[in-house]
Amino acid sequence: MAGFPNLWHARLFLMVAEGTSVHATAHRAGLTQPAVTLGLAALEQFYNVALFERRRTGLVATKYGTVLSERVARCLTFLAGAVRKVPGEADASSLRIEKLLRTLTISQLRALVAMGEYEGFGGAAESLGVRVPSLHRAIGELEGALGVDLVYREKRAARLNKLGHEIALLFNLGLEELRSAAAEIKESDGLLEGNVTVGTVRAAAAGVLPAAIRRLSTQLPAARFIITHDQYEQMLLELRSGRLDCMVSTARPNVPADFVTEELCQSEVRIICRQDHPLAGRREISARDLAGYRWIGSPPRTGIAIRLRAMFEQEGVAPPVETAESELFELTHSLVLSGEFLALVVRSDFDDDHLLHGLAILNKPVPNAGHPIWLITRRNWKPTRLHERFVNALREVTRGLAQRDGVSGSRI
Numbered sequence: 001m002a003g004f005p006n007l008w009h010a011r012l013f014l015m016v017a018e019g020t021s022v023h024a025t026a027h028r029a030g031l032t033q034p035a036v037t038l039g040l041a042a043l044e045q046f047y048n049v050a051l052f053e054r055r056r057t058g059l060v061a062t063k064y065g066t067v068l069s070e071r072v073a074r075c076l077t078f079l080a081g082a083v084r085k086v087p088g089e090a091d092a093s094s095l096r097i098e099k100l101l102r103t104l105t106i107s108q109l110r111a112l113v114a115m116g117e118y119e120g121f122g123g124a125a126e127s128l129g130v131r132v133p134s135l136h137r138a139i140g141e142l143e144g145a146l147g148v149d150l151v152y153r154e155k156r157a158a159r160l161n162k163l164g165h166e167i168a169l170l171f172n173l174g175l176e177e178l179r180s181a182a183a184e185i186k187e188s189d190g191l192l193e194g195n196v197t198v199g200t201v202r203a204a205a206a207g208v209l210p211a212a213i214r215r216l217s218t219q220l221p222a223a224r225f226i227i228t229h230d231q232y233e234q235m236l237l238e239l240r241s242g243r244l245d246c247m248v249s250t251a252r253p254n255v256p257a258d259f260v261t262e263e264l265c266q267s268e269v270r271i272i273c274r275q276d277h278p279l280a281g282r283r284e285i286s287a288r289d290l291a292g293y294r295w296i297g298s299p300p301r302t303g304i305a306i307r308l309r310a311m312f313e314q315e316g317v318a319p320p321v322e323t324a325e326s327e328l329f330e331l332t333h334s335l336v337l338s339g340e341f342l343a344l345v346v347r348s349d350f351d352d353d354h355l356l357h358g359l360a361i362l363n364k365p366v367p368n369a370g371h372p373i374w375l376i377t378r379r380n381w382k383p384t385r386l387h388e389r390f391v392n393a394l395r396e397v398t399r400g401l402a403q404r405d406g407v408s409g410s411r412i
Contacts (some may be wrong), residue, residue, distance in 0.1 A: 015067035071181035082170035103145035110140035116168035193222035199235035287315035297322035
């Protein structure tokens with residue numbers, strides 16, 4: 001099964017699944033009964049399952065139909081939220097919203113989402129495998145139906161405007177519900193397969209994440225794990241839009257309210273250098289000693305940068321001017337190995353942090369060195385069974401670590 005079902009067929013299906021007769025659904029939709037019946041048959045053909053049992057009293061949803069109805073309802077809720085973003089539609093009646101929803105097509109949803117991801121008609125069209133004029137037409141029809149502009153059009157470029165981005169985010173969440181529906185229909189027969197997409201940071205990628213993937217991939221060989229790494233704020237945006245299923249990461253203060261965080265384990269901020277560095281192996285190291293060497297820093301306002309500054313200031317020493325500033329561990333690792341550089345890094349306390357092999361860790365405490373690793377999910381996320389198994393694998397491997405160290409996690 002590839003792609004998405006017809007959105008209009010999905011809406012007809014939901015009416016019937018929620019108890020409306022085919023006759024009443026046809027009347028409400030302005031169609032004939034045979035047209036509604038054909039739409040339901042097309043949806044069953046798309047998913048290759050029976051969505052209804054035919055009884056004397058009418059149609060009753062099968063286990064597959066129950067799964068699909070929950071996801072279609074969530075999809076339409078996200079799409080209705082997108083429509084209400086249009087100026088003047090926030091307080092529109094349900095009939096008005098339903099009328100606007102009738103105008104939406106899967107092609108329009110995908111076109112706007114692709115424009116948001118690729119910032120241009122050319123890249124968006126290529127990602128969808130369609131011609132640029134087709135993408136122009138889909139976006140234009142969507143703007144016409146909603147009565148608003150969603151794209152800044154310039155002579156040689158085009159990009160979504162603020163409203164376009166807001167609507168594209170909700171459209172993508174709606175599409176994700178339809179993707180999850182396909183996965184859950186298979187899960188109804190015990191087949192757990194598909195993708196788990198995770199945003200992460202180096203400390204998690206060096207410890208808890210590999211352990212969870214090893215455990216679950218053995219149990220579920222058809223599962224596929226897509227791991228990405230980006231700036232923290234960018235990963236939150238990807239998570240909010242549904243492009244990531246979850247994040248396994250350190251967290252900044254004041255995580256937005258539309259996310260849920262759960263502490264998995266601890267990591268620790270330490271000073272690294274190469275093994276033959278003059279300070280390696282020293283028992284007593286002062287801030288003044290540290291200030292005499294070149295440092296690789298992190299961007300301002302990051303946890304690493306704040307700790308580095310505090311480490312010097314608490315001993316009355318001016319923080320050194322950093323030779324380089326980077327969040328790329330590969331660059332930091334290379335510089336530290338190639339010279340007498342120092343750097344602060346987050347070391348995983350889960351198993352063996354093999355990425356620090358060949359380096360030395362200085363015997364110098366770092367202020368507030370504890371650095372929790374969090375599981376971060378959307379508050380409105382409805383995981384599939386595969387997603388639930390992955391989250392449980394994360395908890396199981398970190399629970400084993402906590403029992404080993406006598407430490408327990410917490411949830412906020």
